[in-house]
Amino acid sequence: MSTETLLASLEVMHRIRATEETISRLRLSEDIVGSVHLCNGQEAIYTGAVRALDLSRDAVFPTYRGHGWAIACGVPPEAVLAELLGRESGISGGRGGSAYFTAPTYGMYGENSIVGAGAPIACGAALAGRFDGSGRVALASFGEGAMNQGAVHEAMNFAAAMTLPVIFLVENNTYSELTPTRNVVRNDQFFRRASAYGMAGVRFDGNDPDAVREAVADAVERCRSGVGPVLLEAMTQRIVGHYIGDVQHYRPAGELDAAIAAEPIGRAERMARAAGVGDQELAALRQRVADEVDRAAAAALAAPLADPATVEEHVYA
Amino acid sequence: MPEIIEKSLSYAESVNAALARALEERPETLLFGEDVAIPGGVFGVTKGLRRKFGDRVFDTPISESAILGGAVGSAMFGRRPIVEIMWADFALVAFDQIVNQAANVRYVSRGAVAAPLTVRTQQGNAPGACAQHSQSLEALFAHIPGIRVCMPTTNQDAYDLLLSSIWSDDPTIVIENRTLYHGAKQPVRIGGPVQEVGGVGLRRSGSDLTLVTWGAMQRRALAAAERAAAEGIDVEVIDARWIRPLDLDSILASVQRTGRLLVVHEAHTTGGVGAEVVSRVVESGVPLSSPPVRVGALETRIPAAVQLAARVLPGDEDILGAIRRVAHDVPAGRVEAMPVGAR
Numbered sequence: 001m002s003t004e005t006l007l008a009s010l011e012v013m014h015r016i017r018a019t020e021e022t023i024s025r026l027r028l029s030e031d032i033v034g035s036v037h038l039c040n041g042q043e044a045i046y047t048g049a050v051r052a053l054d055l056s057r058d059a060v061f062p063t064y065r066g067h068g069w070a071i072a073c074g075v076p077p078e079a080v081l082a083e084l085l086g087r088e089s090g091i092s093g094g095r096g097g098s099a100y101f102t103a104p105t106y107g108m109y110g111e112n113s114i115v116g117a118g119a120p121i122a123c124g125a126a127l128a129g130r131f132d133g134s135g136r137v138a139l140a141s142f143g144e145g146a147m148n149q150g151a152v153h154e155a156m157n158f159a160a161a162m163t164l165p166v167i168f169l170v171e172n173n174t175y176s177e178l179t180p181t182r183n184v185v186r187n188d189q190f191f192r193r194a195s196a197y198g199m200a201g202v203r204f205d206g207n208d209p210d211a212v213r214e215a216v217a218d219a220v221e222r223c224r225s226g227v228g229p230v231l232l233e234a235m236t237q238r239i240v241g242h243y244i245g246d247v248q249h250y251r252p253a254g255e256l257d258a259a260i261a262a263e264p265i266g267r268a269e270r271m272a273r274a275a276g277v278g279d280q281e282l283a284a285l286r287q288r289v290a291d292e293v294d295r296a297a298a299a300a301l302a303a304p305l306a307d308p309a310t311v312e313e314h315v316y317a
Numbered sequence: 318m319p320e321i322i323e324k325s326l327s328y329a330e331s332v333n334a335a336l337a338r339a340l341e342e343r344p345e346t347l348l349f350g351e352d353v354a355i356p357g358g359v360f361g362v363t364k365g366l367r368r369k370f371g372d373r374v375f376d377t378p379i380s381e382s383a384i385l386g387g388a389v390g391s392a393m394f395g396r397r398p399i400v401e402i403m404w405a406d407f408a409l410v411a412f413d414q415i416v417n418q419a420a421n422v423r424y425v426s427r428g429a430v431a432a433p434l435t436v437r438t439q440q441g442n443a444p445g446a447c448a449q450h451s452q453s454l455e456a457l458f459a460h461i462p463g464i465r466v467c468m469p470t471t472n473q474d475a476y477d478l479l480l481s482s483i484w485s486d487d488p489t490i491v492i493e494n495r496t497l498y499h500g501a502k503q504p505v506r507i508g509g510p511v512q513e514v515g516g517v518g519l520r521r522s523g524s525d526l527t528l529v530t531w532g533a534m535q536r537r538a539l540a541a542a543e544r545a546a547a548e549g550i551d552v553e554v555i556d557a558r559w560i561r562p563l564d565l566d567s568i569l570a571s572v573q574r575t576g577r578l579l580v581v582h583e584a585h586t587t588g589g590v591g592a593e594v595v596s597r598v599v600e601s602g603v604p605l606s607s608p609p610v611r612v613g614a615l616e617t618r619i620p621a622a623v624q625l626a627a628r629v630l631p632g633d634e635d636i637l638g639a640i641r642r643v644a645h646d647v648p649a650g651r652v653e654a655m656p657v658g659a660r
C-alpha cells in the first residue's frame with residue numbers, strides 16, 4: 001500500500017474518531033440526549049470497505065453503530081452532529097437521531113436499530129439491481145451478535161439461492177452488548193457459516209483498512225461477476241462501551257488495554273512512521289481533522305432546531 | 318406463602334423481588350433472555366438472580382424467535398418460563414411465536430397442553446430514542462385472544478402484576494417502561510397471596526370526569542388532573558393496568574357516577590386500546606353528558622429529536638385540553654377559548 005493511500009485512510013479514521021469523541025462530549029454535556037453507540041476502534045472497517053465500493057451505484061446498510069459508516073460514505077461531520085443534536089440541518093432533520101439515521105444520497109441507506117434487519121433489505125437492493133442494469137452491489141454490515149438473528153439466516157440463504165450481489169460484512173467485536181458472543185454460540189468463527197449457504201466466507205484483520213479494502217474489493221468483484229453473495233468477517237474490538245456510560249465490567253482484565261494497543265489509528269500511524277512519515281506531519285493531519293470537526297460541531301450547535309410543526313410530514317406519499 | 322413485609326424499593330427492584338420470589342417458590346420457573354443472567358440485564362433489573370438461582374437463569378443469543386419459541390415449548394413441557402424481550406419493538410421479529418404459537422397451544426389441544434409463560438418487556442419513548450425503540454404496542458398484543466396483557470406502573474404493581482402473570486396458566490405479556498425502572502423508591506409490600514389477573518388501580522378519586530389511562534403516561538395524566546382540579550374539574554383517574562382482561566365493570570362504575578369519559582395512552586390513537594375502552598363504554602348504554610375523547614400519539618412515526626417527539630406524544634397540555642373539552646362539552650379546536658373554570 002502506498003504511503004499516500006495509508007495517509008488517506010488515516011485521515012478518514014481521524015475524522016470518524018474525532019466525530020465520535022465530539023459526540024461523546026456532547027452526550028455527556030446533554031446537548032445530545034438518549035442512547036448513543038460509538039464505533040471507536042472499528043474505524044478501519046468503514047474506511048477500507050468504502051474505498052472498495054462505488055457509492056454512485058452501490059448501497060450500504062449498516063447498524064445503529066453507524067456514525068463511522070456515514071462519515072466514510074462522505075456525509076459531512078456537521079450533518080451527522082446536527083442530526084444527533086436534533087437540528088433541521090441534520091442528515092434526517094432530527095428524525096433518525098444517533099441510532100436510525102439515513103443518508104441515501106451518500107449511498108448509506110440507513111442505520112437500523114433492529115439487530116439484523118438490514119440484511120434482508122440489502123438482498124432487495126441487490127435484487128433491484130438485477131432489473132435496473134446498475135450492477136449494484138449491496139453491502140449489509142452488522143455485528144457478530146446479529147449472526148444469531150433469524151432475519152440474517154434468511155437473508156444469507158435468499159441471497160445465495162438467488163445469486164444476489166450482496167456482501168454480508170460482520171463487524172466482529174466479540175460482544176453482543178454486555179455478553180461475550182462466544183458464550184451464546186458453539187463456534188465463533190462466523191465466516192465458516194458461509195459454506196453452509198454455498199457462498200464464500202473470509203475472515204481478516206478488521207483493524208487494517210487495507211486488509212478490509214482488499215477483502216471487500218474481492219467480494220465486490222465476485223458480486224459484479226455474477227458469482228453471488230460473500231460473507232466477510234472483520235475481526236475488531238470496540239475500545240469504548242456499548243453505550244455511553246457502559247462501565248464494561250464484563251470485560252476481563254487487560255482485554256481493553258490490548259484492544260487499545262491494537263486499535264486502527266495508532267496502528268496506521270506506526271505504519272506511516274515506519275514508511276518514513278514524520279511525527280510532525282502526522283500531528284498536523286490529526287490537528288487539521290480535529291479543527292474541521294470542531295468547526296462542524298460549532299456550526300451544528302448554532303443551527304436551528306428541527307421544527308416540530310413538520311412531524312406529520314413524510315408518513316405517506 | 319412468604320409473610321408480608323414492607324420494603325422501600327425502586328420499580329426495577331420490585332420487578333427483581335418478584336422474579337426472585339417466583340424462582341424461589343416455583344422450581345419450575347426459568348428466566349432467560351439477552352443479557353439477563355451474567356450481566357444482570359441491560360437495565361440492571363435481573364441483577365443477582367443468576368448467582369442465586371444458577372442454571373435456571375441464563376443468557377441467550379440475540380434470537381427473539383428462539384427465546385419466545387423456547388418459552389412456548391418449555392411451557393408445554395412443564396416449565397414456567399419467564400423471558401425478557403428487551404424492547405417491545407423487538408418482539409415484532411418474533412411475533413409469530415406469540416400470536417400463532419403461544420396463543421393457540423391451549424385452544425388447539427382442547428386444554429390438554431398449556432403455555433404458562435410470561436414475557437417481560439418494556440416499551441415507550443424516552444428522550445432521544447428512535448422510531449424503532451419508542452413504540453407502544455399493547456394493542457397488538459391485546460388484540461389476540463389467548464394472550465393476557467398487563468402494564469404495571471407503580472412499584473407495587475411492578476411486583477404484584479408480574480407475580481400474577483407468572484402464576485397465571487396462560488401466556489402473559491408484562492409491559493414495563495424503562496423510564497420507570499430507576500425512579501423513586503416506594504414502600505412495596507412483598508410476600509402475601511398472589512393476586513388473580515385483572516382489575517384496575519384507582520389513582521385519584523373524582524366526581525366530574527373519568528380518565529382511564531395506563532403505563533407511564535399516567536404520570537402526565539395525573540399531573541393534568543391536578544391542574545384541572547385547580548380549575549374546578551374533579552377528575553377520577555383509573556389505571557387500567559390489565560389491558561386484557563380489561564376490567565370493564567370498574568370503568569363503567571366510575572363513568573356511571575361522572576357521566577364523562579376520557580382515555581389517555583401513549584400509543585397511537587387509531588386502533589389503540591382507547592378505541593376499545595370507548596366502544597365498550599358506549600355499547601354499555603351508560604348515559605354520557607359529553608362525547609368521550611381519546612388522547613394518544615399523533616399518527617406519525619416517532620422522531621428521535623426531543624422537541625419533535627414532544628409534539629408527537631401526548632403532553633400535559635394536550636391532556637389538560639382534553640379534560641376541559643370533555644368536562645365542558647366543547648367541540649375539538651375550541652378548548653383554548655373556554656374561560657378557566659367555566660362549566
Ligand SMILES: Cc1ncc(C[n+]2csc(CCOP(=O)(O)OP(=O)(O)O)c2C)c(N)n1
Binds near residue numbers: 115146147351379403
Ligand atoms: C432484534 C433486536 N434484538 C435485540 C436488540 C438489542 N440490542 C441492540 S445492540 C445488541 C447487540 C448487538 O451485538 P452485535 O450484533 O455484535 O453488534 P455490536 O453492538 O457489537 O456492534 C442488542 C442485543 C435489538 N436492537 N434488536
Ligand SMILES: [Mg+2]
Binds near residue numbers: 172
Ligand atoms: Mg458485537
